[in-house]
Amino acid sequence: MRAMILAAGFGTRLRPLTGKRPKCLMPVMNRPLLGLWLERLSAWGVERAVVNTHHLAPMVEAWLERRAPAGLELVLSFEPVILGTGGGLAAARPSLGGEPFLLLNADVLATAPVPALLQRLEQSGALAVLGLVDEPRVNTVAVDNGGRVLGFQGQPGLPGGARWLTYSGLAAIHPRLLDFLPAGGYSTLVQGIKAALAAGELVLGQELDGFWDDLGTPEKLWRLHRRLAGSPPPGLEHLAPAGPALLAPQARLHPQARVEGFAVLGRGAVVEAGARLRDVVLLPGARAAAGARVSRAILGDGFLARGRIEGGAYA
Secondary structure (H helix, E strand, O other): OEEEEEOOOOOHHHOOHHHOOOHHHOEEOOEEHHHHHHHHHHHOOOOEEEEEEOOOHHHHHHHHHHHOOOOOEEEEEEOOOOOHHHHHHHHHHHHHOOOOEEEEEOOOEEOOOOHHHHHHHHHHOOOEEEEEEOOOOOOOEEEOOOOEEEEEOOOOOOOOOOEEEEEEEEEEEOHHHHHHOOOOOOOOHHHHHHHHHHOOOOEEEEEOOOOEEOOOOHHHHHHHHHHHHHOOOOOOHHHOOOOOEEEOOOOEEOOOOEEEEEEEEOOOOEEOOOOEEEEEEEOOOOEEOOOOEEEEEEEOOOOEEOOEEEEEEEO
């Protein structure tokens, strides 16, 4: 079994945090999203994972060299010019082989067993099985009662009785779908699926059980930490901290600093004497200076917090 992780994106909605850190390495309780996915792929028996890179690619590559799970072959697909969710697949095609594979967006966190999508694909003969979730504000995928994908929002001729859901960023893909993508240049997965549907191919959607979030904004990332620190959803209990403060290696929380709610300190982060934190995430190297008052915020890599900070993300 093989998989592809889409990790090349700029993380625009996660700015300013992604100025120094690619979104695939954004930590959840000090554990990068990419690492969480690689652990799960290894546990599911995936033998090869292809990871595409572009934004801050050297940082991703250096991290993978140190953290790759044993027994999981990693193949990097560097994009000098970003190629999109479709173009990235087309460029990585030689490394994906001729069998169906899993496709994952690196910035998604979910508890559903993604290989179930692959089983559905093999049983149905579909060209793709999209993992779907119900997010009424952003539902753009039309499906019928049997789970067949009919099209996407904005396409003409879709039936009025269609059910609308959201693509989760998780899918099972048959390599033949890549025939419906341009051979080179920028393209999207949706372009390929639209072309396949127009040719009469079967594409299915399957609703995912359990927790799902795309963690696409600093607010979503902060809310996830707050939830994990309080009442973690089933399947994510292993990410819950044992106490109010979670410290990565080389992080320092001064005994005279005060934590209310939760505080997560990444590698090398420092909270000086007299600082007060309430529900704060510090990415690696961030620092809360003596006397700082920081509440409900994320401090980006190397950021120095002084005075009073209330809410938001800083880098």
